[in-house]
Amino acid sequence: MGKSNRLLWADIIKGICMMAILLFHTEVYYAGQEIIPYHCYVTNALLAFFFISGFFFSHSDKVFSPRRKFFYILRALILPYFIFTILLAVPKTIVHGDGMSPLEVACNILSGKASWFVASLATAELLFSVILKYAKNDERKIFVFSALPYLLVAAGYHFLPTTILQHCNIWCWQNALLALPFIFFGHYCRRHPTVMEKMYRLSTVLCSLLIVILLKYIECAHDIYLTLEPITVGSFFILLIDGILSIVVLVGICKRLPNIKFISWTGRHSLVYYFFCGAAPTMVTMSLQRMGFSYTHYWQIPLAFVLVYLIATLIAWLIYRFAPWMVGRKNEKLKMKN
Numbered sequence: 001m002g003k004s005n006r007l008l009w010a011d012i013i014k015g016i017c018m019m020a021i022l023l024f025h026t027e028v029y030y031a032g033q034e035i036i037p038y039h040c041y042v043t044n045a046l047l048a049f050f051f052i053s054g055f056f057f058s059h060s061d062k063v064f065s066p067r068r069k070f071f072y073i074l075r076a077l078i079l080p081y082f083i084f085t086i087l088l089a090v091p092k093t094i095v096h097g098d099g100m101s102p103l104e105v106a107c108n109i110l111s112g113k114a115s116w117f118v119a120s121l122a123t124a125e126l127l128f129s130v131i132l133k134y135a136k137n138d139e140r141k142i143f144v145f146s147a148l149p150y151l152l153v154a155a156g157y158h159f160l161p162t163t164i165l166q167h168c169n170i171w172c173w174q175n176a177l178l179a180l181p182f183i184f185f186g187h188y189c190r191r192h193p194t195v196m197e198k199m200y201r202l203s204t205v206l207c208s209l210l211i212v213i214l215l216k217y218i219e220c221a222h223d224i225y226l227t228l229e230p231i232t233v234g235s236f237f238i239l240l241i242d243g244i245l246s247i248v249v250l251v252g253i254c255k256r257l258p259n260i261k262f263i264s265w266t267g268r269h270s271l272v273y274y275f276f277c278g279a280a281p282t283m284v285t286m287s288l289q290r291m292g293f294s295y296t297h298y299w300q301i302p303l304a305f306v307l308v309y310l311i312a313t314l315i316a317w318l319i320y321r322f323a324p325w326m327v328g329r330k331n332e333k334l335k336m337k338n
Helices: 008-031 038-055 066-096 102-110 116-135 139-159 162-167 170-191 193-200 202-221 236-254 261-268 270-275 279-290 300-322
Strands: 226-228 231-233
Touching (some): 008 038, 008 236, 008 261, 038 116, 038 170, 038 202, 038 226, 038 236, 066 102, 066 270, 066 279, 116 139, 116 270, 139 162, 162 231, 170 193, 170 231, 170 236, 193 236, 226 236, 261 300, 270 300, 279 300
């Protein structure tokens, strides 16, 4: 998508959410555990990406083309998935010392488990393409075909053994089914600008924020986990409401923000950040530990996070500047000032 077609608020949302994901991984790698609970913000950040994906799923002024969308997903998601997971496979195996054989590493990549979020996003977009093709612009059908799989996954995890479901989660199809309502929400908002106008209202944002805060209190007080991978969801109803309302809050806030360039730049290049959200914290953690600066207090996390963010940003800039083909782009030379 060309720069002229971009919406600043969407890039800011993606930038903020990507930085939240980097913060989570910084805590996990540097402190050895999550400190701020995963379901307090990471789940919301991931669901916001699905919403943005749905918002830009098709051009509102053009007839949807499943064939064009398929090749876009292949070029912009699936190809980068294989490039980066293969590129990072050997270093990950050496650093983490998990003892995986080359065959196990290959199976991990081929099954979509090497980078679960990108795999689930690609699968979800392919499924939503099929829904749009056969629903033929009937929004009631699109809604039903997007909501029903979510309910089926919820029922499956309620009645069936979790181990069986996790074992057969090839290309994260279960995570993709959970993402469909949020992709539909984004697609619906794009087709109905009045919905976005209502989301922008201060009263709507404040009301949604209060409900989200209440939900977060309930989740923490009752240990209701909303983990997307592996799927560990204590309440699929809360996951849905929490996710939608947090998106409303993000949209309402980010549409009011000015262009904070480093955040919007991060949002525009978030794909590469995601692939290195484990590698960058690993490098920072190893370096700080060798310097005798192991984790003891939380004040060290912001410092480590800044280093992680700078390393990931440098990697993203180098790739988009010199090897854009790795992320499905051609002859594109981006500058940090964009």
